[in-house]
Amino acid sequence: MLALPASTCAFGAVITMKRKRGQKPLWVRESAANTIARLLELAEQDDDHSKRYVSLARSISKKYNVPIPADKKRFICKKCDSILRVGKTLEVRVSRGFLVYKCKPCGAVRRYKLEKGD
Numbered sequence: 001m002l003a004l005p006a007s008t009c010a011f012g013a014v015i016t017m018k019r020k021r022g023q024k025p026l027w028v029r030e031s032a033a034n035t036i037a038r039l040l041e042l043a044e045q046d047d048d049h050s051k052r053y054v055s056l057a058r059s060i061s062k063k064y065n066v067p068i069p070a071d072k073k074r075f076i077c078k079k080c081d082s083i084l085r086v087g088k089t090l091e092v093r094v095s096r097g098f099l100v101y102k103c104k105p106c107g108a109v110r111r112y113k114l115e116k117g118d
C-alpha cells in the first residue's frame with residue numbers, strides 16, 4: 001500500500017489524508033482535532049470548569065471519530081470526566097503486574113499492563 005500523506009494537528013495526532021466511506025472530510029476532522037486540543041488545554045488550566053471542557057472534548061471526539069491522544073486519554077476519567085493529576089485526583093499503585101489508576105473523586109479504577117522495562 002502507498003504511504004498516505006498525513007496531516008498533523010495541534011496535538012500531534014496523525015489523521016490520514018484518505019477519506020473512508022462515511023467519514024467527514026479532512027478539514028472537518030482537523031478542525032475537530034484542534035477544538036479537542038484547545039478544550040483539553042482549557043480543562044488543564046481551569047479547575048472549576050474542567051469537567052465540562054473534558055466532556056465537550058469527548059463528545060466531539062466521538063462524533064467526528066477523531067481520537068484523543070493516548071497520553072492525554074490516560075489522564076481523563078471515563079466515568080466522571082475529571083482531569084487526573086497524580087496526588088491530587090489520581091492514585092497510582094502497582095498490583096500484580098498492572099498499573100492501577102484510581103480516580104479519587106468518583107472511585108473509578110483503570111488498569112494498565114506493565115510492560116517489561118517500565
Ligand SMILES: [Zn+2]
Nearest residue numbers: 077080103106
Ligand atoms: Zn472519575
